[in-house]
Amino acid sequence: MEYKYPRGNVFYRKLDRVYPLIHRGEGIYLYDEKGKRYLDGSGGALVVNIGHGQGDIFQKILDQMGQVGYVHGTQFTTKSIEEYGEALGSKLPSGLNKIYFLSGGSESVEAAIKFARQYFYESGEPQRWRVVSRWNSYHGNTLGALSLTGRAGARRPYLPLLLPFPHIPPPYCYRCPFEMVYPSCGLECAKVLEKLIQMEGPETISALIVEPVGGATIGALVPPEGYLQKLQEICKRYGILFIADEVMSGMGRTGKWFAVEHWNVTPDIMVLGKGMSGGYFPLSAMITRGEFVDRLQKKGTNFVHGHTFSHHPVACAVGMAVLKFFDEKRLVETCVEKGRYLLRRLEELREFPFVGDVRGKGLMTAIEFVKDQKTKEPFPRRERFTERVVDLAFENGLVLYPGTGFVDGVNGDMVMIGPPLIIEENQIDELIGLLKKTFLELG
Numbered sequence: 001m002e003y004k005y006p007r008g009n010v011f012y013r014k015l016d017r018v019y020p021l022i023h024r025g026e027g028i029y030l031y032d033e034k035g036k037r038y039l040d041g042s043g044g045a046l047v048v049n050i051g052h053g054q055g056d057i058f059q060k061i062l063d064q065m066g067q068v069g070y071v072h073g074t075q076f077t078t079k080s081i082e083e084y085g086e087a088l089g090s091k092l093p094s095g096l097n098k099i100y101f102l103s104g105g106s107e108s109v110e111a112a113i114k115f116a117r118q119y120f121y122e123s124g125e126p127q128r129w130r131v132v133s134r135w136n137s138y139h140g141n142t143l144g145a146l147s148l149t150g151r152a153g154a155r156r157p158y159l160p161l162l163l164p165f166p167h168i169p170p171p172y173c174y175r176c177p178f179e180m181v182y183p184s185c186g187l188e189c190a191k192v193l194e195k196l197i198q199m200e201g202p203e204t205i206s207a208l209i210v211e212p213v214g215g216a217t218i219g220a221l222v223p224p225e226g227y228l229q230k231l232q233e234i235c236k237r238y239g240i241l242f243i244a245d246e247v248m249s250g251m252g253r254t255g256k257w258f259a260v261e262h263w264n265v266t267p268d269i270m271v272l273g274k275g276m277s278g279g280y281f282p283l284s285a286m287i288t289r290g291e292f293v294d295r296l297q298k299k300g301t302n303f304v305h306g307h308t309f310s311h312h313p314v315a316c317a318v319g320m321a322v323l324k325f326f327d328e329k330r331l332v333e334t335c336v337e338k339g340r341y342l343l344r345r346l347e348e349l350r351e352f353p354f355v356g357d358v359r360g361k362g363l364m365t366a367i368e369f370v371k372d373q374k375t376k377e378p379f380p381r382r383e384r385f386t387e388r389v390v391d392l393a394f395e396n397g398l399v400l401y402p403g404t405g406f407v408d409g410v411n412g413d414m415v416m417i418g419p420p421l422i423i424e425e426n427q428i429d430e431l432i433g434l435l436k437k438t439f440l441e442l443g
Protein backbone atom coordinates (compact mmCIF):
# COMPACT_ATOMS: atom_id res chain seq x y z
CA MET A 1 0.00 0.00 0.00
CA GLU A 2 1.16 3.55 -0.71
CA TYR A 3 0.86 6.07 2.12
CA LYS A 4 0.24 9.24 0.21
CA TYR A 5 -2.37 11.96 0.19
CA PRO A 6 -5.31 11.66 -0.56
CA ARG A 7 -5.46 7.97 0.41
CA GLY A 8 -7.03 7.31 3.86
CA ASN A 9 -7.93 9.75 6.62
CA VAL A 10 -4.53 10.97 7.66
CA PHE A 11 -3.93 14.64 6.92
CA TYR A 12 -0.22 14.32 6.13
CA ARG A 13 2.19 17.18 6.67
CA LYS A 14 3.45 16.84 3.10
CA LEU A 15 0.71 16.44 0.55
CA ASP A 16 3.01 15.53 -2.31
CA ARG A 17 5.11 12.67 -1.01
CA VAL A 18 4.89 8.95 -0.42
CA TYR A 19 5.53 8.09 3.24
CA PRO A 20 7.51 4.95 4.02
CA LEU A 21 5.93 3.08 6.91
CA ILE A 22 8.51 2.82 9.65
CA HIS A 23 8.42 -0.41 11.48
CA ARG A 24 11.30 -0.22 13.90
CA GLY A 25 14.08 2.05 15.13
CA GLU A 26 17.40 0.96 16.54
CA GLY A 27 20.21 3.30 17.52
CA ILE A 28 20.83 5.71 14.65
CA TYR A 29 18.83 3.61 12.18
CA LEU A 30 15.19 3.34 11.13
CA TYR A 31 13.74 0.36 9.25
CA ASP A 32 10.63 0.52 7.10
CA GLU A 33 8.10 -2.26 6.54
CA LYS A 34 9.97 -3.40 3.44
CA GLY A 35 13.18 -3.77 5.43
CA LYS A 36 14.88 -0.70 3.96
CA ARG A 37 17.32 0.87 6.40
CA TYR A 38 17.67 4.65 6.90
CA LEU A 39 20.53 6.31 8.74
CA ASP A 40 18.74 9.00 10.74
CA GLY A 41 21.22 11.75 9.98
CA SER A 42 19.05 14.45 11.56
CA GLY A 43 17.36 12.54 14.40
CA GLY A 44 14.03 13.68 12.91
CA ALA A 45 14.27 17.42 13.43
CA LEU A 46 17.30 17.14 15.75
CA VAL A 47 15.11 15.48 18.34
CA VAL A 48 16.32 11.90 18.73
CA ASN A 49 19.37 12.71 20.86
CA ILE A 50 19.74 9.29 22.49
CA GLY A 51 18.84 7.21 19.44
CA HIS A 52 15.93 4.96 18.62
CA GLY A 53 14.66 1.94 20.51
CA GLN A 54 16.50 2.41 23.79
CA GLY A 55 14.79 -0.33 25.81
CA ASP A 56 15.05 1.22 29.26
CA ILE A 57 13.07 4.30 28.25
CA PHE A 58 10.24 2.10 27.09
CA GLN A 59 10.21 0.35 30.48
CA LYS A 60 10.19 3.66 32.36
CA ILE A 61 7.13 4.80 30.37
CA LEU A 62 5.35 1.58 31.26
CA ASP A 63 6.35 1.82 34.93
CA GLN A 64 5.01 5.36 35.24
CA MET A 65 1.82 4.55 33.36
CA GLY A 66 1.37 1.57 35.67
CA GLN A 67 1.62 3.87 38.71
CA VAL A 68 -0.34 6.82 37.38
CA GLY A 69 -0.69 7.97 33.80
CA TYR A 70 -2.06 11.45 34.40
CA VAL A 71 -2.75 14.05 37.05
CA HIS A 72 -3.73 17.67 36.47
CA GLY A 73 -1.04 20.26 37.03
CA THR A 74 -3.23 22.40 39.28
CA GLN A 75 -4.23 19.49 41.51
CA PHE A 76 -1.37 17.07 42.13
CA THR A 77 2.30 16.41 41.65
CA THR A 78 4.10 13.05 41.28
CA LYS A 79 7.47 11.61 42.15
CA SER A 80 8.40 11.61 38.47
CA ILE A 81 7.74 15.35 38.18
CA GLU A 82 9.62 16.17 41.38
CA GLU A 83 12.59 13.91 40.62
CA TYR A 84 12.98 15.15 37.08
CA GLY A 85 12.69 18.77 38.24
CA GLU A 86 15.53 18.10 40.67
CA ALA A 87 17.71 16.28 38.11
CA LEU A 88 17.21 18.75 35.26
CA GLY A 89 17.67 21.61 37.74
CA SER A 90 21.16 20.31 38.53
CA LYS A 91 22.16 20.74 34.87
CA LEU A 92 20.79 24.27 34.40
CA PRO A 93 22.90 27.42 34.29
CA SER A 94 23.05 28.96 37.76
CA GLY A 95 20.05 31.07 38.69
CA LEU A 96 17.66 29.26 36.37
CA ASN A 97 15.79 27.12 38.86
CA LYS A 98 12.07 27.13 38.16
CA ILE A 99 10.92 24.72 35.48
CA TYR A 100 7.46 24.87 33.95
CA PHE A 101 6.95 21.56 32.11
CA LEU A 102 5.07 21.60 28.82
CA SER A 103 4.61 19.40 25.74
CA GLY A 104 6.25 21.07 22.73
CA GLY A 105 8.74 23.74 21.75
CA SER A 106 6.13 26.19 20.46
CA GLU A 107 4.26 25.83 23.74
CA SER A 108 7.38 26.66 25.70
CA VAL A 109 7.96 29.75 23.54
CA GLU A 110 4.34 30.86 24.09
CA ALA A 111 4.87 30.42 27.82
CA ALA A 112 8.04 32.52 27.67
CA ILE A 113 6.27 35.36 25.82
CA LYS A 114 3.47 35.32 28.41
CA PHE A 115 5.73 34.93 31.42
CA ALA A 116 7.86 37.91 30.37
CA ARG A 117 4.71 39.95 29.89
CA GLN A 118 3.14 38.92 33.19
CA TYR A 119 6.39 39.54 35.05
CA PHE A 120 6.37 43.18 33.90
CA TYR A 121 2.61 43.47 34.37
CA GLU A 122 2.99 42.47 38.02
CA SER A 123 6.01 44.77 38.33
CA GLY A 124 4.06 47.90 37.42
CA GLU A 125 5.27 48.08 33.80
CA PRO A 126 2.22 46.79 31.91
CA GLN A 127 3.25 48.52 28.69
CA ARG A 128 6.18 46.11 28.25
CA TRP A 129 4.81 43.27 26.14
CA ARG A 130 6.67 43.12 22.85
CA VAL A 131 9.40 40.56 22.30
CA VAL A 132 12.25 41.25 19.87
CA SER A 133 13.48 38.33 17.78
CA ARG A 134 15.62 37.82 14.67
CA TRP A 135 15.00 37.28 11.02
CA ASN A 136 15.94 33.76 9.90
CA SER A 137 15.00 32.38 13.28
CA TYR A 138 12.65 29.57 14.18
CA HIS A 139 10.63 29.65 17.38
CA GLY A 140 7.58 27.59 16.44
CA ASN A 141 4.35 27.62 14.50
CA THR A 142 1.66 28.67 17.00
CA LEU A 143 0.62 32.27 16.46
CA GLY A 144 2.67 33.85 19.26
CA ALA A 145 5.75 31.78 18.44
CA LEU A 146 5.24 32.35 14.70
CA SER A 147 5.12 36.09 15.36
CA LEU A 148 8.68 35.69 16.64
CA THR A 149 9.80 33.22 13.99
CA GLY A 150 11.77 34.97 11.27
CA ARG A 151 10.99 32.58 8.42
CA ALA A 152 9.25 34.49 5.67
CA GLY A 153 7.59 31.48 4.03
CA ALA A 154 6.05 30.21 7.26
CA ARG A 155 4.73 33.67 8.17
CA ARG A 156 3.37 34.72 4.78
CA PRO A 157 -0.06 32.99 4.80
CA TYR A 158 -0.74 34.12 8.38
CA LEU A 159 0.58 37.68 8.40
CA PRO A 160 -2.74 39.30 9.40
CA LEU A 161 -2.86 37.06 12.47
CA LEU A 162 0.62 37.80 13.78
CA LEU A 163 1.63 40.10 16.63
CA PRO A 164 3.75 43.16 15.80
CA PHE A 165 7.01 41.84 17.27
CA PRO A 166 10.13 43.55 15.86
CA HIS A 167 12.99 41.58 14.27
CA ILE A 168 16.70 42.26 13.91
CA PRO A 169 19.05 40.65 11.34
CA PRO A 170 20.92 37.48 12.33
CA PRO A 171 24.70 37.17 12.86
CA TYR A 172 25.01 35.53 9.46
CA CYS A 173 28.70 36.12 8.74
CA TYR A 174 28.67 34.05 5.53
CA ARG A 175 26.26 36.63 4.10
CA CYS A 176 26.66 39.54 6.46
CA PRO A 177 23.43 41.58 6.46
CA PHE A 178 25.63 44.71 6.81
CA GLU A 179 28.17 43.58 4.21
CA MET A 180 30.89 43.77 6.83
CA VAL A 181 33.53 41.33 8.01
CA TYR A 182 34.10 40.03 11.53
CA PRO A 183 35.82 41.27 13.70
CA SER A 184 36.25 44.65 12.02
CA CYS A 185 32.45 44.89 11.88
CA GLY A 186 32.44 45.57 15.62
CA LEU A 187 29.44 43.24 15.91
CA GLU A 188 27.09 45.58 14.08
CA CYS A 189 24.46 42.79 14.06
CA ALA A 190 24.36 42.94 17.87
CA LYS A 191 24.61 46.71 18.12
CA VAL A 192 21.58 47.07 15.87
CA LEU A 193 19.49 45.73 18.77
CA GLU A 194 20.14 48.89 20.72
CA LYS A 195 19.04 51.07 17.80
CA LEU A 196 15.88 49.05 17.41
CA ILE A 197 15.05 49.27 21.12
CA GLN A 198 15.53 53.03 21.07
CA MET A 199 13.33 53.47 18.00
CA GLU A 200 10.58 51.15 19.21
CA GLY A 201 10.67 52.54 22.75
CA PRO A 202 12.42 50.51 25.47
CA GLU A 203 9.37 50.87 27.70
CA THR A 204 7.37 48.70 25.25
CA ILE A 205 9.81 45.77 25.08
CA SER A 206 9.62 42.88 27.53
CA ALA A 207 12.23 40.52 26.09
CA LEU A 208 14.64 39.50 23.39
CA ILE A 209 14.55 35.90 22.18
CA VAL A 210 17.37 34.24 20.26
CA GLU A 211 18.47 30.76 19.33
CA PRO A 212 22.05 30.74 20.66
CA VAL A 213 22.95 28.56 17.66
CA GLY A 214 20.50 29.26 14.84
CA GLY A 215 18.60 26.16 13.79
CA ALA A 216 15.82 25.08 11.47
CA THR A 217 15.53 28.30 9.44
CA ILE A 218 19.19 29.09 8.81
CA GLY A 219 21.10 25.91 9.61
CA ALA A 220 23.49 25.62 12.56
CA LEU A 221 24.42 29.29 12.60
CA VAL A 222 27.15 29.77 15.19
CA PRO A 223 27.38 33.40 16.33
CA PRO A 224 30.75 35.18 16.34
CA GLU A 225 32.61 35.59 19.64
CA GLY A 226 31.17 38.36 21.75
CA TYR A 227 27.82 38.46 19.97
CA LEU A 228 25.58 36.90 22.62
CA GLN A 229 27.39 38.73 25.40
CA LYS A 230 26.75 42.01 23.58
CA LEU A 231 23.05 41.24 23.19
CA GLN A 232 22.80 40.45 26.87
CA GLU A 233 24.62 43.64 27.81
CA ILE A 234 22.14 45.70 25.75
CA CYS A 235 19.15 43.87 27.27
CA LYS A 236 20.46 44.58 30.77
CA ARG A 237 20.94 48.25 29.93
CA TYR A 238 17.27 48.60 29.02
CA GLY A 239 15.81 46.25 31.65
CA ILE A 240 14.79 43.74 28.97
CA LEU A 241 14.68 39.99 29.67
CA PHE A 242 16.95 37.72 27.66
CA ILE A 243 15.28 34.53 26.44
CA ALA A 244 17.45 31.72 25.06
CA ASP A 245 15.51 29.40 22.79
CA GLU A 246 17.42 26.17 23.28
CA VAL A 247 14.67 23.93 21.93
CA MET A 248 17.08 22.65 19.28
CA SER A 249 20.52 23.64 20.62
CA GLY A 250 19.93 22.52 24.21
CA MET A 251 20.21 19.13 25.91
CA GLY A 252 23.77 18.44 24.86
CA ARG A 253 23.34 18.93 21.13
CA THR A 254 26.24 21.39 20.77
CA GLY A 255 28.63 19.75 23.23
CA LYS A 256 27.47 21.60 26.35
CA TRP A 257 24.22 21.00 28.15
CA PHE A 258 23.03 24.35 26.81
CA ALA A 259 24.57 26.29 23.93
CA VAL A 260 24.65 29.58 25.89
CA GLU A 261 27.32 27.98 28.08
CA HIS A 262 29.83 28.21 25.22
CA TRP A 263 29.71 31.96 25.67
CA ASN A 264 29.12 32.17 29.43
CA VAL A 265 25.77 33.83 28.97
CA THR A 266 23.01 33.11 31.47
CA PRO A 267 19.57 33.99 30.18
CA ASP A 268 16.61 35.15 32.26
CA ILE A 269 14.36 32.61 30.59
CA MET A 270 15.33 29.47 28.70
CA VAL A 271 13.04 27.28 26.63
CA LEU A 272 13.72 23.63 25.94
CA GLY A 273 12.00 20.85 24.00
CA LYS A 274 13.03 18.23 21.44
CA GLY A 275 16.02 16.43 23.02
CA MET A 276 14.54 16.58 26.54
CA SER A 277 12.62 13.40 25.80
CA GLY A 278 14.65 12.35 22.77
CA GLY A 279 11.32 12.14 20.96
CA TYR A 280 9.91 9.35 23.12
CA PHE A 281 7.14 11.57 24.49
CA PRO A 282 6.05 15.18 23.96
CA LEU A 283 8.03 17.20 26.51
CA SER A 284 9.30 20.77 26.73
CA ALA A 285 9.91 23.41 29.37
CA MET A 286 9.96 27.12 30.07
CA ILE A 287 12.56 27.81 32.73
CA THR A 288 13.18 31.01 34.64
CA ARG A 289 14.62 32.46 37.83
CA GLY A 290 13.09 31.90 41.24
CA GLU A 291 13.12 35.61 42.02
CA PHE A 292 10.91 36.31 38.99
CA VAL A 293 8.38 33.72 40.07
CA ASP A 294 8.53 35.09 43.63
CA ARG A 295 7.36 38.40 42.20
CA LEU A 296 4.13 36.76 41.04
CA GLN A 297 3.64 34.98 44.35
CA LYS A 298 4.16 38.17 46.35
CA LYS A 299 1.47 39.79 44.23
CA GLY A 300 -0.86 36.98 45.31
CA THR A 301 -1.14 35.60 41.82
CA ASN A 302 0.00 32.64 39.70
CA PHE A 303 1.43 32.41 36.23
CA VAL A 304 -1.86 32.87 34.37
CA HIS A 305 -1.18 30.03 32.00
CA GLY A 306 -1.31 26.21 31.74
CA HIS A 307 -2.38 23.34 29.53
CA THR A 308 -4.13 20.04 30.14
CA PHE A 309 -0.88 18.21 29.45
CA SER A 310 1.57 20.51 31.26
CA HIS A 311 3.51 18.92 34.16
CA HIS A 312 2.80 15.47 32.72
CA PRO A 313 3.94 12.58 34.95
CA VAL A 314 4.78 10.22 32.08
CA ALA A 315 6.61 12.94 30.14
CA CYS A 316 8.71 13.70 33.22
CA ALA A 317 9.47 9.99 33.76
CA VAL A 318 10.72 9.88 30.18
CA GLY A 319 12.76 13.06 30.69
CA MET A 320 14.35 11.52 33.76
CA ALA A 321 15.22 8.28 31.96
CA VAL A 322 16.72 10.26 29.06
CA LEU A 323 18.79 12.36 31.45
CA LYS A 324 20.14 9.23 33.16
CA PHE A 325 21.02 7.79 29.77
CA PHE A 326 22.90 10.99 28.94
CA ASP A 327 24.94 10.74 32.12
CA GLU A 328 25.62 7.00 31.87
CA LYS A 329 26.87 7.29 28.28
CA ARG A 330 28.55 10.68 28.82
CA LEU A 331 26.76 11.95 25.74
CA VAL A 332 27.39 15.65 26.32
CA GLU A 333 31.11 15.19 26.90
CA THR A 334 31.59 12.86 23.92
CA CYS A 335 29.54 15.14 21.67
CA VAL A 336 32.44 17.61 21.55
CA GLU A 337 34.88 15.16 19.94
CA LYS A 338 32.25 13.55 17.71
CA GLY A 339 31.15 17.00 16.57
CA ARG A 340 34.71 17.99 15.70
CA TYR A 341 35.10 14.80 13.69
CA LEU A 342 31.77 15.30 11.90
CA LEU A 343 32.63 18.89 10.96
CA ARG A 344 36.08 17.86 9.75
CA ARG A 345 34.55 15.24 7.50
CA LEU A 346 31.82 17.61 6.29
CA GLU A 347 34.53 20.08 5.28
CA GLU A 348 35.62 17.53 2.63
CA LEU A 349 32.33 18.20 0.85
CA ARG A 350 33.47 21.69 -0.11
CA GLU A 351 35.00 20.02 -3.17
CA PHE A 352 31.47 19.87 -4.61
CA PRO A 353 30.83 23.12 -6.49
CA PHE A 354 27.39 23.60 -4.94
CA VAL A 355 28.61 23.48 -1.32
CA GLY A 356 28.84 27.09 -0.19
CA ASP A 357 29.27 26.79 3.55
CA VAL A 358 29.72 24.10 6.17
CA ARG A 359 29.03 25.16 9.76
CA GLY A 360 27.98 24.03 13.18
CA LYS A 361 28.83 23.24 16.75
CA GLY A 362 28.92 19.80 18.33
CA LEU A 363 26.49 17.55 16.51
CA MET A 364 24.36 20.46 15.26
CA THR A 365 25.69 21.07 11.75
CA ALA A 366 24.54 22.23 8.33
CA ILE A 367 25.59 22.55 4.73
CA GLU A 368 24.49 25.60 2.75
CA PHE A 369 24.17 25.14 -1.00
CA VAL A 370 24.94 27.79 -3.60
CA LYS A 371 24.81 28.04 -7.35
CA ASP A 372 28.20 29.73 -7.37
CA GLN A 373 30.80 29.19 -4.65
CA LYS A 374 32.62 32.44 -5.43
CA THR A 375 29.70 34.85 -5.62
CA LYS A 376 27.55 32.86 -3.13
CA GLU A 377 24.63 33.28 -5.49
CA PRO A 378 21.82 31.01 -4.28
CA PHE A 379 19.97 28.57 -6.51
CA PRO A 380 16.68 29.97 -7.80
CA ARG A 381 13.90 28.46 -5.67
CA ARG A 382 12.24 26.90 -8.71
CA GLU A 383 15.19 24.48 -8.97
CA ARG A 384 14.19 23.03 -5.58
CA PHE A 385 17.79 22.14 -4.91
CA THR A 386 17.35 21.25 -1.24
CA GLU A 387 14.38 19.03 -2.02
CA ARG A 388 16.42 17.22 -4.68
CA VAL A 389 19.26 16.63 -2.21
CA VAL A 390 16.93 15.44 0.53
CA ASP A 391 14.92 13.15 -1.76
CA LEU A 392 18.01 11.58 -3.28
CA ALA A 393 19.62 11.11 0.14
CA PHE A 394 16.37 9.50 1.32
CA GLU A 395 16.49 7.10 -1.61
CA ASN A 396 20.06 6.31 -0.61
CA GLY A 397 18.93 5.61 2.95
CA LEU A 398 19.99 8.85 4.62
CA VAL A 399 17.60 11.22 6.42
CA LEU A 400 18.49 14.94 6.36
CA TYR A 401 16.60 17.97 7.68
CA PRO A 402 15.93 20.63 5.02
CA GLY A 403 15.68 24.41 5.15
CA THR A 404 15.00 26.93 2.41
CA GLY A 405 14.26 30.61 1.83
CA PHE A 406 16.73 32.13 4.28
CA VAL A 407 18.79 34.23 1.84
CA ASP A 408 16.04 36.63 0.81
CA GLY A 409 12.75 35.13 2.00
CA VAL A 410 12.45 32.92 -1.10
CA ASN A 411 15.85 31.56 -2.13
CA GLY A 412 18.41 29.81 0.04
CA ASP A 413 19.10 26.10 0.39
CA MET A 414 20.55 24.06 3.22
CA VAL A 415 20.36 20.74 4.98
CA MET A 416 20.96 20.11 8.65
CA ILE A 417 22.91 17.13 9.86
CA GLY A 418 22.25 16.37 13.51
CA PRO A 419 22.43 12.64 14.17
CA PRO A 420 21.66 11.04 17.53
CA LEU A 421 24.47 11.80 20.00
CA ILE A 422 25.15 8.07 20.36
CA ILE A 423 26.58 8.00 16.84
CA GLU A 424 30.03 6.35 16.59
CA GLU A 425 32.94 7.52 14.47
CA ASN A 426 32.54 4.70 11.92
CA GLN A 427 28.85 5.63 11.60
CA ILE A 428 29.85 9.25 10.93
CA ASP A 429 32.02 7.82 8.13
CA GLU A 430 29.00 5.94 6.83
CA LEU A 431 26.93 9.15 6.93
CA ILE A 432 29.62 11.05 5.01
CA GLY A 433 29.79 8.19 2.50
CA LEU A 434 26.06 8.45 1.87
CA LEU A 435 26.30 12.24 1.53
CA LYS A 436 29.12 11.93 -1.00
CA LYS A 437 27.23 9.31 -2.98
CA THR A 438 24.19 11.60 -3.02
CA PHE A 439 26.21 14.65 -4.06
CA LEU A 440 27.95 12.69 -6.83
CA GLU A 441 24.61 11.50 -8.18
CA LEU A 442 23.32 15.09 -8.15
CA GLY A 443 26.05 15.84 -10.64
Ligand SMILES: Cc1ncc(COP(=O)(O)O)c(C=O)c1O
Binds near residue numbers: 045106141249273
Ligand atom coordinates in the same frame (compact mmCIF):
# COMPACT_ATOMS: atom_id res chain seq x y z
C1 LIG B 1 14.62 26.71 18.24
C2 LIG B 1 13.23 26.16 18.17
N1 LIG B 1 12.27 26.72 18.90
C3 LIG B 1 11.01 26.27 18.88
C4 LIG B 1 10.65 25.22 18.08
C5 LIG B 1 9.22 24.74 18.05
O1 LIG B 1 9.14 23.48 18.62
P1 LIG B 1 7.92 22.51 18.29
O2 LIG B 1 8.04 22.13 16.86
O3 LIG B 1 8.14 21.36 19.23
O4 LIG B 1 6.67 23.25 18.60
C6 LIG B 1 11.61 24.59 17.29
C7 LIG B 1 11.27 23.49 16.39
O5 LIG B 1 11.97 23.15 15.46
C8 LIG B 1 12.94 25.08 17.33
O6 LIG B 1 13.91 24.55 16.58
